[in-house]
Amino acid sequence: MPQFNPEYFAPQLVWLVITFLALYLLMSRLILPRINGILAQREDRIDGNLQRAEALKEEAAQVLAGYQKAIADARAQAQAALAKAAADIAAETAAREAEFARKMADQTAAAEAGIRAAKTRALADVRGIAGEVAAMMAGKVADTSVDANAAAEAVDSVMKERT
């Protein structure tokens, strides 16, 4: 077997030492620090990204809080405006109603006054007519002439008794 031929033991050993030493130096000085660097860099990047994501999340939460606050403010404002409008409308309605009521009262009062005047006029007319009728009745029935004034007085007194 060629493996047990001691003729080539020495060169193999020498070259094994040379090549393995070269490989060891290349790996430990060049390749491994390089891969280590890449891995460390990646880890840093991932950590950085995580931190940034955290910050973004916080920011988003703040924005959300602000938005909710704005919404709440707007709602409060709207409610205030609504209440004010409702109050205004109520006040105006009340004012109008009051005016209307006053107008109605005036008209009623005027109408009542007219009615009263008409009534008194009618009553006066009635008295006059009653006096005349009484005088005529007296003349016709009793065949006595009664003075118009006396008849009117009598009617007055009777009306006073009746009313």
Add this chain to the structure above:
Amino acid sequence: MAAEAHSPLAQFEIQPLGGPIHIGGLDVSFTNSSLWMVIAVAAITAFMLLGTRKQAIVPGRWQSLCEGMYDFVSNMLRDNVGQEGRAYFPFVFSLFMFILFANVLGLLPGAFTVTSHIVVTGAMALFIFVMVTIVGIVRHGLHFFTYFAPQGAPMWLMPLMIPIEIISYAIRPMTLSIRLFANMVAGHVMLAVIGGFAFALGVWAGWLPIAAVTALFGLELLIACLQAYVFTILTCIYLHDAIHLH
């Protein structure tokens, strides 16, 4: 008995490339073995260097492969040795990559398998053995030798246990080197023998051995990776023993 030109062992023959070189009485001729060691180192360096050339945050396929190998060895070391093993990471990583690339490159047709030589695997295993023993003695002083007396074993068993432990410790470089060496030799011999059948059987039945060789090649690829893994993980386990004493 030397292997003939077409024996299955011819592929393990070492041929000097260029003339013999001697430095201070030491034969340092550049052989095909040396060539494939250099190729393995160059391939590893190129593979890792080109794979990580972009240094991308989001890795591509190649870079993922490089990082995967880094993670693979790193996790192996962490799981088997613990945090103290961090210092040996470059060594363990180089070892894993060297054996892996030597094994896999050796499977290329016409290539020379560096790890199919007992001198190479033996030297690596012996270096690991010596390194691990020194680490143990430096970390624990004379207390290191309590490693050979398992805790909890009854006292009367000690005369039996201690020699067994010492032998199983001392035999480690042998098992470690022969495991890798024998796997590589057996695989390549098997491929060569069955490939030789293809010539012997000719055109009509030659496809059968070729199909077998194709299937075996897959197995050998698996074994090439597996043996690199086993060699590395056993190195890790030995380191663990030296650092933690069981």
Add this chain to the structure above:
Amino acid sequence: MDIEAARFIGAGLAVIALGGAGAGLGVLFGNYLNAAVRNPAAAEKWFGRMMMTFALVEATGLFAFVVAMIILFV
């Protein structure tokens, strides 16, 4: 006996040990499959361990192969 013939007989005897490795691999894969069928969820976890043990067991058989090779060719 011819020394060459003794060599071949010795190599043949040495590779008998491969039977042990074969039995060991059978036990290993059989037990793995047994466990994997009983608990498929855990099968993945132990695959790596199984492959490592496979390599260790297989290496034991290969020691015999190496011994045979040494007898034959050294």
